[in-house]
Amino acid sequence: MGSKNILICIKQVLDSRTVKFDKEMKSIIRDGMEGIINPLDCVALEAALEIKNKEGANITVITMGPPQSETSLREALAFGADKAILISDPAFQGSDTLATSRVLASAIKKLDVFPDLVLCGMQTTDSETGHVGPQLSEELDLPHVFGVEEIHIENNDFIVKHPSDDGYLETIKGSLPVVLAVTHELCVIRDLPLGSLEAAFTHNNVILWDAKDLGLKEDDIGFQGSATQVLNLYAPSPKRKGELIEGNSEILLEAFMKKLDELSVLDEENENQQ
Amino acid sequence: MDFELNMKQAVIRRTARKYAEKRLTAAAVEMDRTGTFPLNIAEEMGKLNYFGLEIPTKYQGAGLDPLSYAIVVEEVSRVNSAMGLCIAVHNGVSAAPIYQYGNKDQHQEFLVPMATGIKIGTFCLTEPNAGSDPSSIESTAIRVGDEYILNGNKMFVTNGGISGINLIFAKLQQGKMKGRLTAFIVESDRPGLKKGVSEDLMGNRGNPVCPISFYDCHIPAINRLGKEGEGFKIAIETLRGGRIGIASQALGIAQAAFDLSLKYSRERYQFGKPIASFGAIQNFLADMATDIEAARLLIYRTCNLRGKGMEHLKESAMAKMFASEVAVKTTKIGVQIHGGYGYTKSYTIERLYRDAKICEIYEGSSEIQRIVIANNLIN
Numbered sequence: 001m002g003s004k005n006i007l008i009c010i011k012q013v014l015d016s017r018t019v020k021f022d023k024e025m026k027s028i029i030r031d032g033m034e035g036i037i038n039p040l041d042c043v044a045l046e047a048a049l050e051i052k053n054k055e056g057a058n059i060t061v062i063t064m065g066p067p068q069s070e071t072s073l074r075e076a077l078a079f080g081a082d083k084a085i086l087i088s089d090p091a092f093q094g095s096d097t098l099a100t101s102r103v104l105a106s107a108i109k110k111l112d113v114f115p116d117l118v119l120c121g122m123q124t125t126d127s128e129t130g131h132v133g134p135q136l137s138e139e140l141d142l143p144h145v146f147g148v149e150e151i152h153i154e155n156n157d158f159i160v161k162h163p164s165d166d167g168y169l170e171t172i173k174g175s176l177p178v179v180l181a182v183t184h185e186l187c188v189i190r191d192l193p194l195g196s197l198e199a200a201f202t203h204n205n206v207i208l209w210d211a212k213d214l215g216l217k218e219d220d221i222g223f224q225g226s227a228t229q230v231l232n233l234y235a236p237s238p239k240r241k242g243e244l245i246e247g248n249s250e251i252l253l254e255a256f257m258k259k260l261d262e263l264s265v266l267d268e269e270n271e272n273q274q
Numbered sequence: 275m276d277f278e279l280n281m282k283q284a285v286i287r288r289t290a291r292k293y294a295e296k297r298l299t300a301a302a303v304e305m306d307r308t309g310t311f312p313l314n315i316a317e318e319m320g321k322l323n324y325f326g327l328e329i330p331t332k333y334q335g336a337g338l339d340p341l342s343y344a345i346v347v348e349e350v351s352r353v354n355s356a357m358g359l360c361i362a363v364h365n366g367v368s369a370a371p372i373y374q375y376g377n378k379d380q381h382q383e384f385l386v387p388m389a390t391g392i393k394i395g396t397f398c399l400t401e402p403n404a405g406s407d408p409s410s411i412e413s414t415a416i417r418v419g420d421e422y423i424l425n426g427n428k429m430f431v432t433n434g435g436i437s438g439i440n441l442i443f444a445k446l447q448q449g450k451m452k453g454r455l456t457a458f459i460v461e462s463d464r465p466g467l468k469k470g471v472s473e474d475l476m477g478n479r480g481n482p483v484c485p486i487s488f489y490d491c492h493i494p495a496i497n498r499l500g501k502e503g504e505g506f507k508i509a510i511e512t513l514r515g516g517r518i519g520i521a522s523q524a525l526g527i528a529q530a531a532f533d534l535s536l537k538y539s540r541e542r543y544q545f546g547k548p549i550a551s552f553g554a555i556q557n558f559l560a561d562m563a564t565d566i567e568a569a570r571l572l573i574y575r576t577c578n579l580r581g582k583g584m585e586h587l588k589e590s591a592m593a594k595m596f597a598s599e600v601a602v603k604t605t606k607i608g609v610q611i612h613g614g615y616g617y618t619k620s621y622t623i624e625r626l627y628r629d630a631k632i633c634e635i636y637e638g639s640s641e642i643q644r645i646v647i648a649n650n651l652i653n
Contacts, residue, residue: 191289
C-alpha cells in the first residue's frame with residue numbers, strides 16, 4: 001500500500017481565554033482578536049502527523065472561513081501538513097453547519113485524489129455543535145465515527161475506538177475511506193519548533209477556492225443554504241449570591257428548602273432561564 | 275508606519291507563549307528556589323529552536339527576524355526570566371557575534387551545536403576590575419605559533435555554569451595590535467579553562483552565573499573571532515544588539531508583573547469592593563500599562579531598524595534603559611498592589627521584583643546607557 005491521503009478539516013476560532021463579548025451588540029468582539037486553530041482540530045492534525053511519521057502520508061488541511069483563516073492553515077503547514085486549501089467567499093457568510101458541510105464536501109470532491117481518511121475535531125470551541133463531522137460524512141456518502149480516541153490504519157481498513165452511547169469503549173473496524181471526528185483523548189499535540197514557521201509563512205502554498213471554483217449555487221450556501229438560524233446570542237451571566245444562614249440543621253434545612261421554593265429552581269417549567 | 279505584527283510574528287508570539295506557560299512556569303519556581311538550571315528543559319528547547327533564534331536555517335537555526343527574536347525572549351521571560359536571560363545571552367551576544375564576525379569554518383563548527391542547544395554560549399567581557407570600562411580589561415592573549423595562550427579572570431558570566439562555548443575578550447601582548455582587545459571562541463573543555471562556583475544571586479537565580487578563569491589556556495589561532503585588535507569593536511557592536519535581548523527580558527518581567535497585578539486587584543476585596551475599583555490602584559495600573567506599552571514600542575522600533583540594517587545604537591540604548599527601569603518600577607508597584615502577600619514567596623510578584631533589578635545593571639548599566647544616548651545626541 002502506498003502512503004495514505006489524509007484530509008483534515010480545521011476551523012479558526014477565537015481563543016476562548018481572551019474572547020470578549022459586546023453586550024449591546026450581542027456579539028463577540030472580533031476586531032484585533034487573534035484566531036487559533038480549534039484545539040480539537042489540532043488533535044486531528046497531530047493524529048495525521050503521527051501516521052505520517054510512522055508510515056508516510058500526504059496531509060491536506062482545508063478550512064472554510066474569512067481570509068484571515070490563512071494564518072491557521074500556515075500554522076498547520078508549519079506543524080507538517082503538505083498542502084493547504086482556503087475556501088473563502090463572502091457568499092459563505094451565515095452558513096450553518098449543514099451549509100458548511102456542503103461546502104467542505106464539494107471541496108473534498110474537487111481534490112485530485114480523494115482522501116483515504118477525513119479527520120476533523122469532534123466540535124469547535126466557538127459553537128460546540130459537533131455537527132460538521134457527521135454532516136460531512138453524509139454529504140460525502142462515507143461511514144463516520146464520532147468521538148474517536150484511538151486510530152489504527154491497516155492496509156485499507158481502519159480500526160478505531162470511541163465511547164459508545166451506553167458509556168463503553170467501542171472498537172469499530174471498517175474499510176477506508178471514512179470520516180473520523182476526534183476527541184482530546186486521541187493524542188497529545190506536539191510543540192511547534194520556531195524554525196518551522198519561516199518556510200510555512202513565506203512559501204506561496206495556500207490554495208484559494210471560492211464559491212464559483214466549487215460550482216456551488218446560492219441556494220446551497222450562506223443564509224439561504226442553511227437549515228438553522230441563530231435567533232439570539234448572549235453570554236450567560238452567573239448570578240451567584242452568597243447568603244449566610246445560621247442555626248441548627250433543622251433550621252438550616254427549612255430555610256434552604258424555602259429558598260429553593262422561592263427561587264422556583266425545582267420547577268420543571270423553569271428549565272430555560274432566559 | 276505599521277504597528278501590527280505580521281501573521282508569522284503573531285504565530286511566533288503565540289507559539290512561544292504557549293510553550294513557556296506549559297513548560298517553564300513550574301520550572302521558574304524551582305529554579306528560583308534551588309538556584310539550579312534544568313538541563314533537560316534546555317535540551318527540549320534546543321530541539322524547538324529556542325537556542326538558534328536568529329541563526330539561519332542552514333545552520334539549523336530558526337532564522338527569525340530581530341522583532342521575532344525580541345518577541346520570543348519577551349514571552350519566555352514573562353514566564354521564566356532566568357530562562358529568558360539564558361536564551362537572550364546565548365542568542366544575542368554569543369551566537370550572534372560568531373555569526374556576524376565568524377568565517378565559514380567557524381560557522382559550521384560552532385553555530386550548529388549552538389543553534390541546537392547542544393552547546394550553550396557565553397559572552398565574557400566583565401572582569402573583577404573591568405565592568406563598565408572594557409579598556410581596563412586585564413586578561414591577556416599571547417600568540418605562540420598556531421596558538422594563542424590566554425590568561426585572566428572573567429566575572430559574572432551568565433550561562434557560565436552550563437556553557438559549552440565562550441566568547442572571550444583579552445588584550446594582545448605583542449605585535450602591531452599590542453594592548454588591543456581581541457575576541458576568541460573558547461570551548462569549555464579546553465585545558466586551562468576553569469569555572470568557579472555559581473553566584474548566589476538575588477534574582478534570575480536559576481541561571482548559573484559564575485566566574486571563568488584562564489590559566490595558560492592554549493587555543494588554536496583559528497578560534498580567534500575577527501581580526502587581531504578587533505575585539506573592542508566586536509564587543510560594542512554585539513552589545514548594541516544584545517541590549518534588545520535584555521530590553522525584551524525586562525519587558526517580559528514587566529508584563530508578567532502587570533498581568534498578575536491586574537488579576538490580583540480584581541480579585542482582592544477591601545471595603546466591600548475589588549481594590550481595582552479604587553483610584554489609587556487604577557492610577558498604578560494605568561501607569562504600568564502605559565510604561566509597558568512605551569517600552570514595547572521602543573524595543574520593536576529598534577528591532578525594525580535592526581531588521582532593515584539601519585543604525586540603532588541610540589535606539590537600543592534607549593530601549594534597554596527604559597525597559598529595564600520600567601521592569602523595576604512595574605514590579606515595585608506590583609508588590610505594592612499585592613500588599614503583604616506580595617512580600618511573601620508564595621506570590622510570583624516577589625520573584626519578579628528580584629528578577630527585574632539586574633536589568634538595570636548588566637549589559638551596560640542605565641548610567642552607561644545614558645552616556646551612550648547623550649554622546650549620540652551631542653556628537
